[in-house]
Amino acid sequence: MISVTGIVLITFLVIVIIFQFKRKTIVVLMILPLFFLYTQWYEQKNTSIFPPHMTDFQGAIETIPKINGKVISFQYKTSREILVVRYKMNSAAEKRSLKNLEIGTYCFLNGTLKEPEPRSHYYGMNYREFLHNKNIHWILEPSQVDTGSCVKDNKKSLISSIKIWRSKSIKQLEAHFTKNTAGLMNALVFGYREKIETETLESYQKLGLTHLLAVSGFNVGIVSYFLYLLFVRLGMVKELAYVLIAIFLPVYIILTGGESSIVRAGIMGMIALCFIVFQKKISPVVLLSIVCITMLLWNPLYAFDLGFQLSFLMTFVLITSISLYKTTSNTQLLLITSFICSLFSFPIILYHFFEFSIWSLPINIVYIPFVSLVLFPVAIVVAAVAHFIPSFLYVLKIPVQFLFEGSVSILEMVQGINGTLLLGRPSSWLFLFYFLAILYVFYEWERKDRFQLRFCIPLIIVIMLQACFPYLNxxxxxxxxxxxxxxxxxxxxxxxxxxxxxxxxxxxAFDKEEWEVADxxxxxxxxxxxxxxxxxxxxxxxxxxxxxxxxxxxxxxxxxxxxxxxxxxxxxxxxxxxxxxxxxxxxxxxxxxxxxxxxxxxxxxxxxxxxxxxxxxxxxxxxxxxxxxxxxxxxxxxxxxxxxxxxxxxxxxxxxxxxxxxxxxxxxxxxxxxxxxxxxxxxxxxxxxxxxxxxxxxxxxxxxxxxxxxxxxxxxxxxxxxxxxxxxxxxxxxxxxxxxx
Structure with a gap:
């Protein structure tokens, strides 16, 4: 498959190889064909074991059931492969009953297997490919989902127990706070974004702030830092504190949904802590490369995940651009970091969302510290209170909702000020030129030891070329x-x-009863x-x-x-x-x-x-x-x-x-x-x-x-x-x- 995702991955790997391995570049490049052969072999195995005519299934609910109107859906893990279950409920009573379904529940289902819909829009989501990259090949449409045929497993594994606790914590926040406040807190703490209002998600997306709702390296850093302070206060030696944090990180990965960005950050954190304990040193780029290769060996289809691409690309850029951070000012540091991330993510965001907000840079400068140092810690405290002292939530409810809803109102107000650069989806060759122009900016910046606006001239030319191309066609x-x-x-x-x-x-629109109306x-x-x-x-x-x-x-x-x-x-x-x-x-x-x-x-x-x-x-x-x-x-x-x-x-x-x-x-x-x-x-x-x-x-x-x-x-x-x-x-x-x- 020739796509922008492949271009991003190849660009990333080649940059890592050339700049990090230097004399060993040729040797590493010779290994790349072996990796692509491995991906071909993996792809051939990525097929369904179930025959299309199979109707009876038994397995466990793998994800939090999502109810939208009269439809309930969830991932369903059998002993052989994972299915997506999609069921249309028949009554309000049945809907109330199925709301009690939770992760880890074993269900016996009878229904029809259907292939996911293939891509049918040039600028829409390819749902079949999305599921295929998660090793999911069928949608199961049951004739009935009967809670009587579902039983809770008393012998839960550790992973299953963590997932169930996560699910209950998410529902607890949803029960006590408004939809948007609970949705934002669940996104920050548990990596669960399903219940955030569409308008809020669009505001974050258009202003280039979506990355703040994805649990990633910064979250791992903050959580690890607070755990370290806690363990040291309890009288532990530093080495033991590091070991305990490394043990906790896999639990944190599961708690936050196990998306590629948190997996990357968690594995890097564990390896880095191990090296600290054993008093060894490792280059950050080598560490990042090891994690990237490990994840791709585990599942080469990670390469087609937007979160994986942005997570590794942004981390790599920040690590290799460290020579540009010649400042002691936190404000300047934040400004440079935001500028670098905005610049490198620009072509990818443009490819997927077709437009870019000129407010992205100033808003990121304000919202990165605000979300990381205010909203995220508050969300963690509220989640902890909800678990240990739920009665105290009534005291926190009004100020917490004011904080989160107020932050959303500010974003919506800024979004209302026209500042969107709509260019459309760049072609593959134009996408490559974008990255070459951006690399030129950083090359000149590092070579001259200072940033000058003229470094951006090639990038501006590429932007103008894309903007003008339809008028030359x-x-x-x-x-x-x-x-x-x-x-x-x-x-x-x-x-x-x-x-x-x-x-x-x-x-x-057809006439519907109240229980059938979708969110x-x-x-x-x-x-x-x-x-x-x-x-x-x-x-x-x-x-x-x-x-x-x-x-x-x-x-x-x-x-x-x-x-x-x-x-x-x-x-x-x-x-x-x-x-x-x-x-x-x-x-x-x-x-x-x-x-x-x-x-x-x-x-x-x-x-x-x-x-x-x-x-x-x-x-x-x-x-x-x-x-x-x-x-x-x-x-x-x-x-x-x-x-x-x-x-x-x-x-x-x-x-x-x-x-x-x-x-x-x-x-x-x-x-x-x-x-x-x-x-x-x-x-x-x-x-x-x-x-x-x-x-x-x-x-x-x-x-x-x-x-x-x-x-x-x-x-x-x-x-x-x-x-x-x-x-x-x-x-x-x-x-x-x-x-x-």
């Missing part, structure tokens, strides 16, 4: 975004002269469309065009209008406005966005691009038949985008446009049998057809009749439910098509 792109059962189409004109989004997708309802526009825009490096929409005001086409419009710059909002001309359409118009007015109404005959052009509105007409018709139908020509390639029109609207278009041709036809109404008549296909003569529909949707889209008509006309079919995101790239003499799958 002569190709046009039409992206059919996989939003499930809905539509969303992005059009980027040559040299990015304009960007149009046609429909936003939207999540259709956070899935928003397809927020989770898929917005990341697609940002991943493409788009900073503004010149036009947001709504084909019609159905929820699956326009349900995310208000979210886009509030969270993304939009120049113009285009709506179908319609005298009978529905509830959603009224809300959209009000939102556009509040956000001071200009509105235009589209009707048959309207057209506009930009450069070599042409837009013609074929529908709706003044004729009164159903909501679907009032959809905007747009004919778009980009160079020599034409696209016909049909919304949800049905055969009546198709016949009307046939009667008015007798010479209508289209190379690419967006099949109307998600492939419903009410559209895409033979006459319409014969008129348009498409080479390619796009069907935007949800996987296993309840409507049976696309209809077999439509598929048969397209096959009879020998049209090449692309489907978002099968192909994921689909991108057409048009140039003067060529048309390229690519999809995620």
């Amino acid at each position: 002569p190709s046009a792109k039409v992206s059919f975004i996989n939003v499930g059962q809905g539509d969303s189409i992005l059009i980027e004109l040559p040299f990015r002269k304009a960007v149009y989004l046609i429909d936003t997708g939207g999540t259709i 956070e309802e899935y928003d397809v526009t927020k989770k898929i469309v917005l990341p697609f825009l940002k991943g493409r490096g788009i900073r503004r929409l010149d036009g947001l065009i709504l084909s019609h005001a159905d929820m699956d086409h326009a349900g995310g419009t208000e979210f886009i209008l509030k969270n993304f710059p939009v120049g113009n909002l285009y709506l179908p001309e319609n005298k009978n406005l529905g509830e959603l359409e009224i809300e959209i118009i009000e939102s556009a007015k509040q956000n001071r966005i200009q509105m235009s109404y589209l009707r048959k005959g309207m057209q506009w052009g930009i450069g070599n691009s042409q837009f013609v509105v074929l529908h709706p007409s003044e004729k009164n018709s159903s909501a679907n038949n009032r959809s905007v139908v747009l004919w778009v020509k980009l160079y020599k390639t034409s696209f016909l985008l049909t919304g949800d029109i049905e055969k009546e609207a198709e016949h009307e278009i046939i009667n008015h446009f007798s010479r209508l041709k289209a190379d690419v036809l967006k099949i109307a109404h998600h492939g419903s049998a009410t559209s895409t008549t033979n006459q319409f296909l014969e008129l348009t003569e498409p080479r390619f057809a796009i069907i935007s529909s949800g996987k296993n949707n309840i409507y049976g889209h696309p209809a077999k009749e439509v598929m048969n008509r397209l096959k009879e006309q020998k049209v090449t079919i692309y489907r978002t439910d099968e192909n994921g995101d689909i991108i057409f790239e048009a140039t003067k003499g060529d048309l390229k098509i690519k999809s995620v799958k």
